[in-house]
Amino acid sequence: VCRDGIPTNMDESFKSAVNFAKGMTASGIYEKYEVDNLYQLLHLEVLFMINANIMIKRCKNCGKYFIVNDRKKAYCDRIYESGKSCSSIGPKRSFKKKMESEPALALYNRAYKTHYARVKSNKMGKESFSTWSKEAKEMLEKARSGELDIDVFRKWLKN
Numbered sequence: 556v557c558r559d560g561i562p563t564n565m566d567e568s569f570k571s572a573v574n575f576a577k578g579m580t581a582s583g584i585y586e587k588y589e590v591d592n593l594y595q596l597l598h599l600e601v602l603f604m605i606n607a608n609i610m611i612k613r614c615k616n617c618g619k620y621f622i623v624n625d626r627k628k629a630y631c632d633r634i635y636e637s638g639k640s641c642s643s644i645g646p647k648r649s650f651k652k653k654m655e656s657e658p659a660l661a662l663y664n665r666a667y668k669t670h671y672a673r674v675k676s677n678k679m680g681k682e683s684f685s686t687w688s689k690e691a692k693e694m695l696e697k698a699r700s701g702e703l704d705i706d707v708f709r710k711w712l713k714n
């Protein structure tokens with residue numbers, strides 16, 4: 556063994572390998588894959604995405620797929636038909652659809668905004684609003700489950 560730790564019989568091979576490596580322009584270790592069809596290529600791409608922790612979701616607004624940075628994100632940043640991004644108009648559209656499909660929730664939302672405006676204008680105290688809000692949420696759940704008639708809920712909200 557020489558003083559640099561290389562066995563004497565391998566010294567020439569080692570120097571040859573070092574000189575070859577110095578001539579290379581790329582750095583890193585490469586893997587070679589032989590792909591015969593599109594299915595294999597897609598499988599390989601998905602494998603790489605899993606290894607890199609890349610997540611993909613389908614946008615709830617436009618339905619196209621996008622790369623997700625945050626698991627909670629549900630809308631992409633593509634520009635939609637209206638000229639605004641899906642992430643800016645998607646939540647509003649979703650909320651509007653929810654209000655249209657659930658009349659009890661729409662009534663509750665309207666009443667909540669009315670009561671909150673009263674707090675802002677000092678016509679109602681924060682404690683009173685908090686009490687009303689808790690009762691209203693309980694009544695909303697009863698109306699959603701069918702325990703409470705929607706008309707009774709509507710009259711209760713107006714009081």
